[in-house]
Amino acid sequence: MVSQNPSTEEKDVRARLDATVHEYHQRGDVARLLESLERISAAASTQELMNAVEPYREMHEVAGPIYEVIVQREPENARAIVTLANAYWLTGRGPEVVSELASRALAADPSNRAAWHLWALSESSPRSRVKRWQQITVRFPEDQLAKANLADNAAALAGAENDPVALKLAISMYETLLVTATQPAQRAALESALKTLKNWSL
Numbered sequence: 001m002v003s004q005n006p007s008t009e010e011k012d013v014r015a016r017l018d019a020t021v022h023e024y025h026q027r028g029d030v031a032r033l034l035e036s037l038e039r040i041s042a043a044a045s046t047q048e049l050m051n052a053v054e055p056y057r058e059m060h061e062v063a064g065p066i067y068e069v070i071v072q073r074e075p076e077n078a079r080a081i082v083t084l085a086n087a088y089w090l091t092g093r094g095p096e097v098v099s100e101l102a103s104r105a106l107a108a109d110p111s112n113r114a115a116w117h118l119w120a121l122s123e124s125s126p127r128s129r130v131k132r133w134q135q136i137t138v139r140f141p142e143d144q145l146a147k148a149n150l151a152d153n154a155a156a157l158a159g160a161e162n163d164p165v166a167l168k169l170a171i172s173m174y175e176t177l178l179v180t181a182t183q184p185a186q187r188a189a190l191e192s193a194l195k196t197l198k199n200w201s202l
Contacts, residue, residue, distance in 0.1 A: 013044045014052040021062060034065055041069040050080070060087040078109035085118050098122040113140060120149065126157045130166065137173075144180065147173050155197060164202045171197050 020036040023029075041049060049066055056062040064087035070080045085101035088094075099122040105115035116139070120132035133150035140146060151173035158167035171194060178190045 009045075010048050010051055013040065013048040016040050017052045017056070017062075021056060021059070024062075030061065033061065037062065037065045041066055046070055046073050057083060060091050063087045064091060075104075076108045078105040078112045078115060081105040081108065082112060082114045082118065086114070089118060089121065095122040095124050113143065116140070117146065117149075120146075126153065126160065130154050130157055130169070134169075144177065147177055151177065151193075155193070158197075158200070158202065162202045167197060167200060167202055 017037075017040055020033065020040065023036075024033040040052075044052070046069075049070055053063055053066045063083060067080055067084040067087060071077065071084050074080060081101050082105045085098050085105065088101065089098045098118055102115050102119035102122060105112055106119060109115070113136075116136045120129060120136055123129040123132050130150065130153045133146055133153055136143060136146040137150055151170050154166045154170035154173065157163055158170055174190050174194050174197070178187065178194070181187045181190055
């Protein structure tokens with residue numbers, strides 16, 4: 001969370017980061033960006049870095065290198081670990097690295113739902129991925145996104161392996177989502193998926 005009353009030091013770190021990002025947008029020089037981020041990180045405190053990078057959490061080429069430093073300094077900071085794992089995932093660093101970070105975040109904070117989601121997303125085996133999403137829906141019964149991911153992955157597994165158990169699970173999950181869906185477009189998509197799946201013959 002960004003500080004409401006930043007100190008002079010915090011303002012300086014933010015200004016340097018803002019200037020670095022602006023230059024990167026103008027020049028597109030990744031090597032220069034990484035060098036600048038390294039210098040900024042070396043001279044700033046962890047809290048200053050966290051405050052400064054907050055507006056760029058979704059800009060993964062910026063957030064990733066800074067959160068690498070933050071996680072190195074605070075190896076038990078689950079939120080920072082999840083942010084780093086998400087940056088790695090979206091920049092294609094590979095499921096093994098992301099899974100390891102997600103597991104670290106869960107060990108630090110078992111209630112961190114984002115860590116659970118990354119833990120499931122990074123599983124490469126379709127069948128094991130379905131099992132992970134099932135675990136999450138049991139742990140977080142109101143997690144609609146987890147239910148949707150479970151349904152989608154179960155449907156994909158059913159289609160790929162002609163698995164009637166996975167098909168039944170997918171249908172059950174889509175029906176559960178339909179009960180609580182309020183948006184017309186969402187309901188239409190769910191109804192279409194259910195119609196398709198119920199016509200499958202495995």
